[in-house]
Amino acid sequence: MENTVSHALYILEEPVQYICLSIMALLYIIKIRTLLKKPFPPEKAELKGDRTAGAIQSLFNVLRPWSMESTRNSMYFYAEFLIFHIAVALTIGSTFFIPLIPHLMTPAVTSVIMVFMGLAFLIGLRRIYRRFTVPEIKIISTPDDYFAIILMTTFFGVGFITMYLWMSGSPDTGWMWVFFLMTTFFLLYVPFSKISHYVLYPFGRVNFGMVFGGRGVLNKNAK
Amino acid sequence: MADSAQEKETQEQEKRQFEKLGTQEDRKWPVKTEFTPDMLAKMEELLPSRLNRIVATSLAGCIHCGMCSDACHYSVSIPEDKTLVPAYKADRFRKWYKYRFDWIAQVFPSFVGAKPLTRELAEEMYDKLWGGCTMCRRCTFNCPMGVDYGMMVRAARSIMQAVGRLPQHLQDTVDTHYNYGNNMAVEQEEFVETIEWIEEELQSEDGCENFKIPVDKKGAKYFLTLNPREPKYYPLTIQASAKVLNAAGVDFTISSRYWDLTNYALFNGNDPDAKKFSMWQAEDVKRLGCEYLLAGECGHGYRALRWELPNWLGGVDFKITSMMELMARLVQEGRIKCDKSVWAGKRFTYHDSCNIARSGGITEEPRIIIRAAADDFAEMEHNRDESFCCGGGGGALAMPEFTPRRIAAGKIKADEIRATGANVVLQSCHNCTDQLKEIIEHYHIKAKVMNLAELLAPALILE
8 A cells, every 4th residue: 555644754664663662672672671681590409390491481481371280271352362362473573664664554464463453452451451350460560551551552543543544545544643652652562661571571481481390390291 | 234234335335425416606686577778788788689581571571461460379379469470579689680680670760669678668679579479380391481470489589698688487497407407407316316217117117027117328319308397296297108119129228417398488588598408418428328319208408409409519519309209110110019909999189389390390200109909089179280389398388487378378278188089198398298188177178188108008919
């Protein structure tokens, strides 16, 4: 599709995004460096398993819902999680595809992205309801938790409408402005919020895999 | 003739010369009943030193998804108290961490749930992280982010312990170990006499006339360690272990000095003490020139020896194994054979101690042992590394102020035991033994509790 937009929207879609993206990357580098500077607990015991294999298995735990009781017993919850996070990747991705490689956004691709955005929007609504009503979740929730899920859900909703208009041949709309303004806000806000958990995820999983892989608790088949 | 008599007398004297074990000067760690401003200031100072990469990631990485709520024996057994959800408990520590280190908390602390370390928050930490968590790591294994609650809670405990705010009885246990070389203040003479008496009892069993329990035998292959509850209250478990080892022809010894495998500093978070207890034992293994340090059936003791001791000491030049692993190997090698008819009519189940299974990697060995000695074995619904904590871990049995909560938290385990229809609950941990006995009685289950050596010993076919 053609990406014919006003100069102002072009500024928002490209230079502003690049600046915000650079800030985000810098903040992540600081975050990662801070963690890496902390000592990893030594392991001097004779190992019963493979720490590296454990770390790899643990890292890809996200694709093995049967490995944890908490996901095994709630596959519906896991499916929601998977769709939601795929939608995040696609939505963020589309903010780059639209200005940079608009020809990639064929009707078929755009439709797929819209489906995920739509589903993620509905899942987001359910997660908001859950956070407000399930006592176990409510008691551990902070304003950041509510804000993050409301923000993401809104982003998916706006993204869905924006994509629809994009597909209908109206790229320069108020919705597109809102979509990219939200993206700009995201890039600046996410490093400070819980949404940046994907940066911590590899650390948590690798730490877990190293410890319990070495002890032979994980990766039993490899022993 | 005279020389011979003198030599004999000298030997007798040597035999009677028992030494003071533990540290030379007794210590009584000052335990406080409430947090004071000075203590809070000291805790602020200590916090950064306790943040290794795993603890820091675990403090920063919780996304409050709530997946841990069904994983914890406290929150499952006591569902009406939502403050026992693991994320909530850990947040008592996390709030303080965020207040110090989270970026957004520096501007809007309440937005991310950050709080300064006040007396109220510290008391909540005390309540939830001493009395509401056994560091069993079941939530860790069910956390999508890999948050290590066990290590995180131990870090918080170590800070509180350093300023003297911890359950008195738990610290007393550590102090006793520090002062006497074992956590029940068993004097060396009393211990040696107990072992000699157990040996006599063992030798009075049919077919065991020549069985020995060697004390301080230099060059023995295995240095068998014990839980102090055994010489003190459960001597029959030592007898059972010795019978199994003798029947298989295992070359082992028990030290008259540092035979205590427990290390309650694992629970109170005091690393210098943990290191000291480990060092005593490591030096004793070297004194006797043993090839293996052999952990008896004890959950945290096994983990402390097998997985933590080498780290506390920066590595060791002997091997470390456990009775569970050794007995399973003896079965597999055909060095011990059992007559299963001894246990006819009994149904067994096995409780996996958290420190042995989840934190230790021993899950199949107990089952190899059980299958060798018994026909009727029923697994609990959650077993191996998915087993629920019985509620007695993390030093919980040394915190009488939290006893009602500990018993209530054992309900899920009691329910699972009942569902198996077993009349014998097997386990390999003394803290589990005591907790299981209590919950079995409390929840009116008709079952007895035994360890694995006690299962094998009566069924052994002695040649």
